Amino acid sequence: MTQTPTARLMDGTALARRITEESAEAAAEIRRRTGTAPCLATVLVGEDPASVTYVRMKRARCRKAGIESRQVALPASVTTAELVETVTALSQDPSVHGILLQHPVGPHIDERAAFEAIAPEKDVDGVTTHSFAAMSFGLPGFVSCTPGGIMRLLDAYGVEPAGKRAVVVGRSAILGKPAGMLLLARDATVTYCHSRTADLAAAVREADILIAAVGRPRFLTGDDLKPGAVVIDAGYNEGNVGDVDFASAATRASLITPVPGGVGPMTIAVLLAQTVEAAGRQLGTAA
Template structure:
């Protein structure tokens, strides 16, 4: 392997340390701790693990967590009411709806029930518009974490060709908007893109976020390129063929330990930012 590993764990610790200081300052001056409400529908084991991790990180960072667990049979209408009630609660600063939700839930309708000023996960249409137009609002956490990791390793973006493989509403599409705002030339690809290999081979920065194990082959990578693997598949396998890609890339994120830790760190950082806005 010739590529340098981009250590998301180390960078996330730096961000969490900064966030803990800001949370302590807020608590000292405002008489309360910032509060993140997490909403989980059903009992999916992976989702429960993710929520538990976020609650643990909240406690370590000085953020109050309010956990709302709902039964699997919860309807979209019931979930929307819960999210609207949390949005109206002045003691709640940020709201996280753990996704994916059960198949019968209209996830987009649920996301849009979250008030924009409490959408610290960056999942609403208002947040996407803020990312696309450069307005005030919260960025989607994984894309924002990717940008912070690129900054930590001083990756130049202006004028560089970036290829995003994936088009989800909370990862692929918004990370392209954030890269575009940094003056990168962005191409969106996906699993049905014709001659995907040719597009990837031209990229100075590759962001793989398609949710298919090792879809991006190592021999597609341009020598010296930066490879961000935002995929996570069973067996700790990302969306990039890691060993072969690392032999050609200049920088690469491991799976796990790359993008994942940054997501939670950004979520908590944006919760504290929301608290400061709310007062």
């Protein structure tokens, strides 16, 4: 017997649209006051089809938000030293307010070294150790965009993390780890799970808020969930499917993000919002 979905969808597309409209208004005000538009520089290594498509999408969203987009395309054969030199030059360029290094950059490159070449005030993607530390200590800085988008979704749908048990499945430096830290800062009790977690299913069933960021299609199902859980699927796998089996999870969750249309649009919206914020700080228009 087919179960009827009971979960309410968390519409990331609609919320991202509102955030982008707000960013466009702020960008227009910066341009009016300074004569300069916010500028985001994107560095793309090689021609990975998914990365090329993603960068193209980001450039289109930049235009909608009144943000200038500068693309720096480098060959797949670029060395770590050459990539670091390129990113450092952008960090020192006063006409660039935000820098996005599209990843992955290739197995022969020290990606962390390239990330660390981004000046903290231009790290609008929240990928440097400086940004992670600032976020963890509640200091001024930029959050990783996907976790930042997740928190905005929770707020938009009235989900208060304080006192809740949050389970993050995944521990990547730009998604799982910062998502857990942001939830902890909001007084959630956070459990990180990963490939070596013993009895993962038991840990997941404790979650009032579940963040799925493991990178495996339909890895978690409705049977794994606590009834009424809030499910944030931050995975995106081949075939437009997430890390959660949507059909079964929607019969047990109270709120759930679709894939696509949930977390993905929020990631780009936060990137744009933080680029405008960075430009405001650098151009002296920030409140």
